[in-house]
Each structure stands twice: as C-alpha cells, then as structure tokens.
Amino acid sequence: xxxxxxxxxxxxxxxxxxxxxxxxxxxxxxxxxxxxxxxxxxxxxxxxxxxxxxxxxxxxxxxxxxxxxxxxxxxxxxxxxxxxxxxxxxxxxxxxxxxxxxxxxxxxxxxxxxxxxxxxxxxxxxxxxxxxxxxxxxxxxxxxxxxxxxxxxxxxxxx
Amino acid sequence: xxxxxxxxxxxxxxxxxxxxxxxxxxxxxxxxxxxxxxxxxxxxxxxxxxxxxxxxxxxxxxxxxxxxxxxxxxxxxxxxxxxxxxxxx
Numbered sequence: 001x002x003x004x005x006x007x008x009x010x011x012x013x014x015x016x017x018x019x020x021x022x023x024x025x026x027x028x029x030x031x032x033x034x035x036x037x038x039x040x041x042x043x044x045x046x047x048x049x050x051x052x053x054x055x056x057x058x059x060x061x062x063x064x065x066x067x068x069x070x071x072x073x074x075x076x077x078x079x080x081x082x083x084x085x086x087x088x089x090x091x092x093x094x095x096x097x098x099x100x101x102x103x104x105x106x107x108x109x110x111x112x113x114x115x116x117x118x119x120x121x122x123x124x125x126x127x128x129x130x131x132x133x134x135x136x137x138x139x140x141x142x143x144x145x146x147x148x149x150x151x152x153x154x155x156x157x158x159x
Numbered sequence: 160x161x162x163x164x165x166x167x168x169x170x171x172x173x174x175x176x177x178x179x180x181x182x183x184x185x186x187x188x189x190x191x192x193x194x195x196x197x198x199x200x201x202x203x204x205x206x207x208x209x210x211x212x213x214x215x216x217x218x219x220x221x222x223x224x225x226x227x228x229x230x231x232x233x234x235x236x237x238x239x240x241x242x243x244x245x246x247x248x
Contacts, residue, residue: 098219099164118201121180121188121212138217140191140209142201158201159164159193159211159221 099157105141106152115146118158162224169195171221175208177229179240186214187229187237 107113121137144154162171172192180186191211196202202209213226229237 099166099169116200118209120210121186121214138212138214138219138222140201140211142199158199159169159191159196 099139099159101157102144102154103137103141103157104152105143105147105155107147107149110149113143113147113153113155115143118142119155162221162228164193164195164219164221167195169193171225172207174211174225174229174234176238177234177236178238180212180214182240182242184230184240185216186212187226188212189225189229189234191225 105113105119113119118140119142120140139157140159141155142158144156147153163169170193172194174189174191177187177189180188189211190205190208192202192207192209196207196209201207211222211225213222213229215223215226217223217226228234
C-alpha cells in the first residue's frame with residue numbers, strides 16, 4: 001500500500017522529507033537522533049545517571065548543606081569565618097579541672113602519695129590546703145610520681 | 160539517668176560509701192567505679208572502686224551530677240562530716 005503525502009506517493013524505499021512533518025511524534029525510537037539542543041529540554045526530570053562527573057567549578061551559586069560534606073581531607077582552607085566553635089574552656093584536656101587535665105599536687109602533710117595510685121579531694125584538697133574550699137581537685141587524680149610531705153608532683157585527673 | 164564523663168565517654172558504673180567532705184555540705188567524698196577504670200588499671204584490688212570528690216563547684220558536669228545524686232541518697236546514707244579526713248595528720 002502506498003502512502004500519499006502532499007500529493008506525492010511515498011513507497012517502500014523512498015525518503016520522506018522530515019521538514020514536511022508537523023504535530024507530535026508518536027512513540028518512536030530516537031536512538032539515532034543527533035544534534036539535540038539542550039535548551040529544548042523544557043520539562044520533566046533528567047535522571048542523575050545522565051549527568052557525568054561534575055567539576056566543582058561548575059557550582060557557582062547557592063549554599064551547600066553541611067550534611068553533604070563527609071570524608072576526604074580538606075585542602076587549604078581559610079577558617080577565619082568558622083563560627084560556633086566550642087569554648088576553649090570546654091575542650092579537654094585543656095579545660096581547667098577537666099578529666100585528662102594535669103596539675104601539680106603538693107603534699108602538705110605527712111604521708112605518701114604513691115606513683116600511679118589514685119587520690120581524691122578528701123585527701124588532696126584537704127591536706128594541701130585545709131582551710132580552703134578549693135575547686136581544683138574534684139573527681140579522682142592519679143599521681144605521676146611518688147611524693148612525701150612538702151613535695152610536689154604532677155597528677156592527672158582520671159574521672 | 161546514667162552519668163557520663165562527656166570528654167571521654169566513660170560511664171559511672173557504681174558509687175558507694177558517701178560522706179560529707181565539707182562542713183558546709185558542698186562536697187561529698189565517696190567511692191566511684193567508672194567504665195574506663197579497668198582499662199587504666201584503676202581499682203584492680205577494690206572491685207573497680209576508688210575515691211571520688213564530688214562537689215557543687217566541680218568544673219566537670221559529671222562531678223556535679225554525682226554530688227546531686229549522692230545528696231539525693233542514691234548511693235546510700237551520707238555519713239557525717241569528719242574533719243580529721245581533710246585537716247591533715
């Protein structure tokens with residue numbers, strides 16, 4: 001059966017002039033369509049699989065959520081605008097009196113504080129300064145060396 | 160509610176034998192057992208317990224929390240303050 005287009009008879013083996021076509025294409029395999037213009041994609045969603053590796057230089061506006069940043073290693077970053085950092089006094093073991101903090105313990109009275117043994121305020125604070133309500137010796141402390149009366153050594157708060 | 164040491168993530172396992180550490184009852188001397196003690200070799204001959212000074216003015220939150228719990232009687236009756244324990248030999 002012959003197809004008649006604009007008065008011309010199209011038979012098997014003949015070429016159909018595509019410029020004569022208007023309206024909507026039917027369901028058709030477009031595998032061989034070339035020279036598509038990206039600006040003509042006007043609706044729908046392009047699958048992410050269709051997007052190749054994207055150079056970071058292409059991201060030129062907007063704000064990236066912090067949750068999208070993970071792993072890897074930061075390159076050279078200027079941190080001058082980083083905010084909401086924890087207060088220095090809350091960063092252990094630097095924080096005064098925090099667990100892990102080191103302090104010098106002075107043995108005011110007789111007796112011995114033994115290396116690697118633990119001591120707590122009833123002995124430490126009291127015997128160092130009986131009249132004081134010192135806050136420096138809360139928790140438990142472990143001696144860095146053995147000391148006797150009137151000697152001083154470094155100790156670490158362990159709890 | 161579990162009491163933890165925020166900086167190292169250790170948890171208080173138990174506490175016992177509380178005694179007022181100051182006459183004004185602003186500190187309590189007791190024995191505590193924390194989850195990291197075994198790793199540090201602390202309390203190996205005392206079932207993991209060692210002395211702990213809990214006070215209202217401790218800069219560490221867990222120290223203040225232990226004080227409040229001890230004051231509320233969670234670790235037993237608090238013994239009276241004994242000046243001889245803090246005034247030296």
